Amino acid sequence: IQIESVIGDMAYSEKKNIEAAKEGDYELIAKLNPIITQGNRRKEDEFEFNKDAGMYQCKAGHLAIHKYFDKRKKDKKNKNPRMVYFFDIEKCKCCPYRDGCYKEGAKKKTYTETIICDSHSEQVKFQETEHFKEKMRERYKIEAKNSELKHRHGYDVASSSGLICMEMQGAMTIFAVNLKRIIKLMNEK
Structure with missing residues (x-):
């Protein structure tokens, strides 16, 4: 059987399946999980990316003081790498927005952004095409x-x-x- 496309739900859009579709020369019609496309940001208004500084800033306007690229451990081989942004804890202690953001006695304040891999980036572009949307309507x-x-x-x-x-x-x-x-x-x- 010559397979042209595979249609599935979000469970089928994992990295292995996307790469298998690329190798098998068929298209995978499955939406990516919103955590991958939009990130894991539950409180979008609290942190904003400052392009000039290349850092995130909190809603009080405090910039992260440094960032760290976390490649992920070997036991989490299928996880995407992350960028961890560290904030000045002394500023957090006296911030007017500390309730719900800063935990009393915490030694550090971080914000983590997952970096999506190339195969996920290509799938994001593909799921924005009219062809993909038309096929998903048939699902x-x-x-x-x-x-x-x-x-x-x-x-x-x-x-x-x-x-x-x-x-x-x-x-x-x-x-x-x-x-x-x-x-x-x-x-x-």
Whole structure:
């Protein structure tokens, strides 16, 4: 079978799948997790990037005093690297916005930004194209069909053990659903 595209939800947009799609010469129609595209910023108004200084600043206007590139440990091999920005703790202690930002007795105040990899950057650009958006509009049909297979035809639980039995159950379930569709289309004529 020649695969042209694979359509899935956010669970399929992990880095391994994006790279596999590139190597397999097919397109992956799956939105990236918003944490990757927008970052993990829950409080967007508290920290802003100052392009001139190349540092983040808090809402009180205090710039980070230095930054550190964290490549991530070997045990977290699939994690993207991060840039950690350190703020002057003495300024944080007397800041009017310290409630909810500075914890009393803390030894440091940091803000972390995840740096997205090249494959994620390419996927971000791809998911902004009209082709991607058009394909994603078709995705609800796939989910509806999967739901019908699982809930109406018992494909949510294996009726027998073993891979061959599961393949047989899948083939029979899909055959039954397709047969229902053919009969419905014939009755409409």
